[in-house]
Amino acid sequence: MLNAQLFIDVLKGGSMIEIPESVETWEETEKTIGETLPVIYGADAATLGWIRQWNEVIEADCPLYYDEELAQRLGYKTIPAPAGMAMAVGTASWWEPGVEEGRVGPLYPLAMPMLVPTPRHSLGFATDTEVEFLRPLYPGDTLRQVGRLVSVTRKRLKVGDGAFFTVEIEFINQNDETVAIQRVTTWSGNPVEEGE
Numbered sequence: 742m743l744n745a746q747l748f749i750d751v752l753k754g755g756s757m758i759e760i761p762e763s764v765e766t767w768e769e770t771e772k773t774i775g776e777t778l779p780v781i782y783g784a785d786a787a788t789l790g791w792i793r794q795w796n797e798v799i800e801a802d803c804p805l806y807y808d809e810e811l812a813q814r815l816g817y818k819t820i821p822a823p824a825g826m827a828m829a830v831g832t833a834s835w836w837e838p839g840v841e842e843g844r845v846g847p848l849y850p851l852a853m854p855m856l857v858p859t860p861r862h863s864l865g866f867a868t869d870t871e872v873e874f875l876r877p878l879y880p881g882d883t884l885r886q887v888g889r890l891v892s893v894t895r896k897r898l899k900v901g902d903g904a905f906f907t908v909e910i911e912f913i914n915q916n917d918e919t920v921a922i923q924r925v926t927t928w929s930g931n932p933v934e935e936g937e
Contacts, residue, residue: 764858767904771893778856778908781886784834787822789880795826821877827921828872831884831912857890857906864901865929872923884920887911896928903930 764770785791796806804811805821812820822830878884888910895904905928912921 764860766860767893767895770857770859770890770904770906773858774890774893776889778888778890781831781833781856781888783831783884783886785830786883787826787830787878787880789820791826791829792820792822792880795823795829817877817879819879821879822882824872824874824878824921827874827878827884827912828923830878830882831886856888857908859904859906859929862903862929862931864903864932865927868905868926868928870923870925872921874921876918876920878914878920882920883915884912887913891924897933898928898930901930901932903928 792806795801796803801823805815805817806823807820809820888908890906891909892907893904894906897903905926907924907926910923910925911919912923914920
């Protein structure tokens with residue numbers, strides 16, 4: 742079981758994410774394989790307005806996303822959201838009133854939280870992601886992300902010494918139904934001097 746002092750679930754209603762403290766070694770990270778990571782609650786419910794704006798930006802002229810009668814004829818209870826919106830609806834707020842500004846750059850409001858307990862590192866990148874969409878997302882639906890670490894592989898690369906790790910995240914709606922499952926692999930580590 743994860744240390745409750747290090748991992749605190751996000752409060753419902755889109756509260757900011759509390760970032761866990763780092764661990765000292767990758768072996769400590771490996772001990773958390775299979776355990777639930779901090780739960781992330783999406784800041785807002787899906788809405789017809791979001792669906793319209795999403796499709797407006799990508800100019801998706803698909804009647805499924807604006808014609809309720811057609812959507813129902815196709816077996817949906819109402820107009821569904823495009824599948825990819827699950828990631829947006831399941832995302833916690835990046836900022837809330839009363840929170841001190843914490844920008845890491847002009848385009849990023851806050852540092853993206855590292856929910857996997859890892860040793861402190863200065864480098865990192867995503868290597869792959871896959872998403873399986875299991876059921877429709879509808880206006881009014883809220884989502885929470887429930888993740889778990891599924892693997893850790895130590896690897897020294899030209900850029901540094903660290904590890905690849907894979908996290909599996911379930912996007913679960915207010916009815917406790919899994920809408921999507923995302924698997925993300927990233928590498929994190931620290932630079933090494935040539936010859937080390």
